[in-house]
Amino acid sequence: MAITSIKNLKEFSTTNERFEGAHLLCPGCAHSMIVRELLNCTDDNLVLATNTGCLEVSTAVYPYTSWDTSWIHIGFENAASAVTGAEAMYKARKRKGTLKDPDAPVKFVAFGGDGSTFDIGFQWISGAVERGHDFTYICLDNENYANTGGQRSSATPIGAHTSTAQAGRVSYGKKQKKKDIVGIFAAHGAPYVAQLSPNKWKIMAKGFQKALETEGPCFINTVSACTTEWKFDPKDTIHVTDLATDSLMFPIYEIINGTKLNILYRPKNIIPVEEYLAAQGRYKHLFKPENRHVIEQIQKEIDEKWEYLQRREEASV
């Protein structure tokens, strides 16, 4: 597989971009940072599909497309089905000898937001992974339905204010926990499952490359800070993402073949989750005295999860 060199950022920057500007994502959106990196970390041909969501509506605004690769959009839930259908056809045509260039490497990738991944497209991704197609699914996790006005999804963490789980006199925002999507896809026995983050560009690029190279279904959850719904200044996207990974709100790790867990990033100084929460308007209300207990609960759950991840890594099973 021809792979773009990512020894350092200078090498990496010599790649020829295949994701074009003048898409309509918000200024400072992390979605496009993640997508650019996926497209830049390989020079193989790509067949992409995208679920409905911010990424889809912003990169295919008729009569424009921002994609220099093959790209399919069908519905909210079925990017995984579309791209695995294309993959099945590709394999069949290869077998029948009807491909123009059978030796050209092709990779199949589906993108979806957390709404279409954790909720609406969940069973379709599960099915595609179970069928064992050779594809990579990338979730751009901004923890809400940002495209339609910031409704809560099952990826929204406890305590966050959303338009359908509002913080106010009677509530502190969303009361339910976030689904462990990485664990769920690891439990499918997928050969490569990971959680990655764009502030750690090298770890993310390597993870993407690993997923593309691995035969079989791979699932990656990426942290995608949302300036509009998380409510922070667009210039701070990388800063907020740094706080997310360094507070371990988003630990960076991979799980191979459903069992072997490797932690890919250990913050030198683990920061209290308060700092991460304080940087975003959607958690503002948690700093009122009556809601402080939610911050404590979030911190406790982060500590427990980190302990769990470390033990699983140690056990190496």
Add this chain to the structure above:
Amino acid sequence: MKGVLATEKRGIRELGAEEMVGWDEVTQGVVLHSFDTEVENVAHIRPEERPYSDFNSYTATVASWRVIKPVYNRDVCIDCQNCWVWCPDTSIISRDKQMLGIDYDHCKGCGVCVEVCPTNPKSLLMFAEAEDNEEALAKWPEKKKKEK
């Protein structure tokens, strides 16, 4: 424009060269070609050498979104490419490991590039959109003191 239109009656036909259809006519779906001619592997062609079609958003601009803009100062830049890797709008032009400047057709003025620029003073700073770039560059030393 070069494209394929699939209409309500599931008929599929090629769009005429200058033909533009409204969104309501595209009920079943539409295929847009990113390029005017067939390209082998885009990843091996530099953007400036690509046959972009009018459907490609590369040919569009979002410059009107900006109220502030990043200005680039070549003198301080160390070509680290931080700005390149994190620009969400493919608007940092880097070629042969060098940062060449900002693509003002596609930059939305988010300011991420300024935040991640590690030099002191920064090699990228935000200015009002209306500000002249030369005048902005002339002001750089004062910014330098402020940065410290």
